Amino acid sequence: MSHTINRQRNRDLHRLNEINYQLISKLIPNLRHMNESVVSLALNVSDLHLQIIERSPYTTVISLTHEFMAGSARIPAPDLWVRVCHDAMVAEAIANQDGASPAHARIYTWHKGLDADVKWSLNTFAEKWLKQCLKQGHQF
Secondary structure: HHHHHHHHHHHHHHHHHHHHHHHHHHHOOOOOHHHOOOEEEEOOOOEEEEEEEEEOOOOOEEEEEEEEEOOOEEEEEEEEEEEEEEOOOEEEEEEEEEEOHHHHHHOOOOOOOHHHHHHHHHHHHHHHHHHHHHOOOOOO
């Protein structure tokens, strides 16, 4: 019984990653040729920052965030890291940083130890936030 539930959960997560890929493709249609760091400006909403963390022929890891000012410090929130697999056409949210340190100072580690519930929660959040960013008029 638990194997059946796990297989279904994995299929659901894979489908969610396909949806997130479609959303990323609308938000960043030229991702493979994007500069390392760019900003999307939309009317009456917070700017959306994109940073390329890692790039290879088949995979790109990105950070998407809004930046808010706290005194003289810029606080990224949320700071969503997404691994985009161009050949498989999936985008998997792999981290949502807490904003305690700037993106260039973080040490990046793969998420392989995350359990299914954490992956599901993170990718469900990614889907909702990506839809919101598109609704606000963001595009790179």
